[in-house]
Amino acid sequence: MDTANTDVPPQATHAVTALYAEHGLRLVRLAVIMLGDRAAAEDVVQDAFLGLYRRWDSLADTSNPLAYVRASVVNGCRSALRRRSRGTVGLFTEPPAESAEARALVSEEYRAVVAAIRRLPARRREVLLLRYYLDMTEDETARAMGVSRGAVKSATSRALAAIGRILKEES
Amino acid sequence: MTPAERVVRAATRAYGETVTELRPLDLTAAAKPGERHVRPRRRRRFPGWLAPVAAAAAVVALAISLVIVRNIPARPAPASGGVPRYYAALVPQPPQGFQNKLTVGDALTGARLATLTPARGYSFSVVTAAADDRTFVVAAQPIYDGAADKRFPARTWYLLRITPGTSSQVRLTRLPTLPDLKGAHLLAVALSGSGREIAVGFIPDYATSPQSPVQLRVYSVTTGNLERAWSTSDQTVFGGPGRDTAGNGPPTTALTWVDDDRALAFPTISAASDPRTHQDVMYETVRLLDMSAGGGDLIADSRVIWSTQRESVPVNDQHGQLSCVNNLSILPMLTADGKTIVCAAIKSPNPQGTITAPGPQTLAWLAYSTSAPTVARTLAQVTVDAPKWTSPAIDLQWTDSSGGTLIGTWTIEGASIGFIDPNPAPTYRPHWGVIADGKFRPLTTMGDLNLYRAIAW
Numbered sequence: 001m002d003t004a005n006t007d008v009p010p011q012a013t014h015a016v017t018a019l020y021a022e023h024g025l026r027l028v029r030l031a032v033i034m035l036g037d038r039a040a041a042e043d044v045v046q047d048a049f050l051g052l053y054r055r056w057d058s059l060a061d062t063s064n065p066l067a068y069v070r071a072s073v074v075n076g077c078r079s080a081l082r083r084r085s086r087g088t089v090g091l092f093t094e095p096p097a098e099s100a101e102a103r104a105l106v107s108e109e110y111r112a113v114v115a116a117i118r119r120l121p122a123r124r125r126e127v128l129l130l131r132y133y134l135d136m137t138e139d140e141t142a143r144a145m146g147v148s149r150g151a152v153k154s155a156t157s158r159a160l161a162a163i164g165r166i167l168k169e170e171s
Numbered sequence: 172m173t174p175a176e177r178v179v180r181a182a183t184r185a186y187g188e189t190v191t192e193l194r195p196l197d198l199t200a201a202a203k204p205g206e207r208h209v210r211p212r213r214r215r216r217f218p219g220w221l222a223p224v225a226a227a228a229a230v231v232a233l234a235i236s237l238v239i240v241r242n243i244p245a246r247p248a249p250a251s252g253g254v255p256r257y258y259a260a261l262v263p264q265p266p267q268g269f270q271n272k273l274t275v276g277d278a279l280t281g282a283r284l285a286t287l288t289p290a291r292g293y294s295f296s297v298v299t300a301a302a303d304d305r306t307f308v309v310a311a312q313p314i315y316d317g318a319a320d321k322r323f324p325a326r327t328w329y330l331l332r333i334t335p336g337t338s339s340q341v342r343l344t345r346l347p348t349l350p351d352l353k354g355a356h357l358l359a360v361a362l363s364g365s366g367r368e369i370a371v372g373f374i375p376d377y378a379t380s381p382q383s384p385v386q387l388r389v390y391s392v393t394t395g396n397l398e399r400a401w402s403t404s405d406q407t408v409f410g411g412p413g414r415d416t417a418g419n420g421p422p423t424t425a426l427t428w429v430d431d432d433r434a435l436a437f438p439t440i441s442a443a444s445d446p447r448t449h450q451d452v453m454y455e456t457v458r459l460l461d462m463s464a465g466g467g468d469l470i471a472d473s474r475v476i477w478s479t480q481r482e483s484v485p486v487n488d489q490h491g492q493l494s495c496v497n498n499l500s501i502l503p504m505l506t507a508d509g510k511t512i513v514c515a516a517i518k519s520p521n522p523q524g525t526i527t528a529p530g531p532q533t534l535a536w537l538a539y540s541t542s543a544p545t546v547a548r549t550l551a552q553v554t555v556d557a558p559k560w561t562s563p564a565i566d567l568q569w570t571d572s573s574g575g576t577l578i579g580t581w582t583i584e585g586a587s588i589g590f591i592d593p594n595p596a597p598t599y600r601p602h603w604g605v606i607a608d609g610k611f612r613p614l615t616t617m618g619d620l621n622l623y624r625a626i627a628w
Binding site: 013016017020021024025026028030032033038041042046049053107109110111113114117128129132133160163164 | 173176182183185186187189191193194197198
């Protein structure tokens with residue numbers, strides 16, 4: 001990404017642009033799974049990277065900006081879902097509908113699993129996605145969510161049990 | 172890993188894979204790094220008794236907003252001096268210029284609002300504007316083997332919205348429903364004045380069937396639905412496929428919406444030998460296609476509203492009278508009111524049959540009334556004395572709805588060295604100007620936009 005602002009330290013621009021090129025798509029996918037809304041997912045990810053760029057100079061550890069931006073995406077999705085549940089997403093925001101691509105390309109069984117994940121409470125949903133979509137370890141998940149490793153283990157176990165229950169109810 | 176864990180992993184991955192492309196990142200929307208981000212003061216929650224009032228207000232706001240959305244002005248909204256304020260330009264990147272970025276700017280203040288980079292491995296290839304001075308549609312094509320991939324002239328489409336005064340002034344949103352035009356040779360793209368429809372002229376399967384009929388299709392921007400379609404075996408429409416755009420995208424003047432989006436206008440360029448003089452004669456026309464009429468034949472269902480011709484001159488094509496047909500690289504354009512043709516022309520002082528030598532040349536922007544199509548009116552002209560081995564060039568980027576005000580450029584083109592120079596010597600920088608009242612007034616706010624492949628206003 002280029003910028004017209006020549007005052008921007010080039011290392012921040014280059015680092016954030018490279019990080020976006022490498023991880024942006026995967027993070028948009030994560031947000032789409034969480035939100036079920038492509039446009040909202042893209043907004044959350046863009047905001048996360050803009051936040052990283054804005055705060056680059058104040059980052060404690062610029063060697064691992066992915067951890068920062070990943071946590072921002074998770075938080076952004078949580079905020080978006082909270083706004084949606086409060087009905088404050090704006091007059092023109094359409095309710096999330098399953099995309100045509102998802103309907104065409106993803107089996108009914110898998111779509112049911114994703115739908116069940118979206119029905120979980122925020123923490124359990126995030127734990128599942130960080131652990132099984134992003135393949136993060138329990139420690140990494142704990143750091144990204146700002147909780148203990150024990151909380152991650154417990155939330156994971158409960159989330160998987162809940163998914164099983166939801167799918168059984170709907171079958 | 173348990174079966175449940177395996178299912179969660181497989182399901183989320185399968186779902187995630189449905190997203191295959193990434194919206195370009197616009198870092199200009201962010202404050203500078205290190206700059207303190209001031210959180211807006213949190214408003215007090217309103218008391219419960221205000222909820223019905225708020226709900227009623229929301230309904231009113233929705234109604235007002237819908238009225239606004241339905242009434243995007245079909246006429247240009249002049250910012251200053253009768254020209255639109257915002258532009259979007261495809262800017263090639265040095266050194267080879269294989270990739271075009273998208274520069275969004277404010278011609279009133281000279282500010283660059285954003286420079287957007289396409290997704291990795293892509294180049295922006297098309298830009299077209301609505302009449303509201305805020306809405307654009309852009310397309311991107313892949314880069315293959317170090318050059319624009321002609322198999323996909325416009326693979327991915329985006330809606331570009333400018334919202335001045337907001338934290339994110341420039342917003343690019345993917346338009347996933349518009350076709351990817353795989354294998355087509357793209358000849359013309361035009362967003363309607365309202366921004367609701369996009370017209371696309373192309374030759375399908377051009378690599379394998381270059382003589383395929385030319386298609387003109389109109390799609391809904393929001394749904395991607397095909398609304399109208401025409402075709403013709405006459406390949407002279409939109410200037411013809413011989414115009415090698417070489418990564419520049421289709422010319423922004425090859426197709427224009429007129430008469431409040433009720434009609435489309437497009438040029439044709441053809442050549443034929445005069446049996447009497449045995450000279451090639453160039454014919455240039457502008458045709459008008461009434462959207463309300465039925466039919467699907469682009470030629471039979473449209474009519475010629477302006478035409479001109481001239482005998483080609485073997486050595487010096489630019490000699491003679493000032494005429495649109497002197498400069499076939501700039502397509503003539505019908506104004507939105509349907510009454511005037513505008514174009515850009517060059518006249519050399521050299522006598523017929525001599526090689527162009529250094530010396531002053533006249534560059535002019537011309538207008539023809541469709542009611543008196545043979546009489547050219549000079550809107551403005553400049554005289555350029557180009558150095559040896561260089562030549563002047565003229566361009567027309569925008570016209571208002573009546574042809575009273577235009578935006579154009581003139582440039583001295585030097586010998587190409589095959590690389591993009593982002594900072595050309597002053598001699599070779601484009602001179603931007605507003606053409607009105609018989610004068611070419613420099614548009615100094617275009618600043619250092621020295622290189623661009625296409626620009627839409």
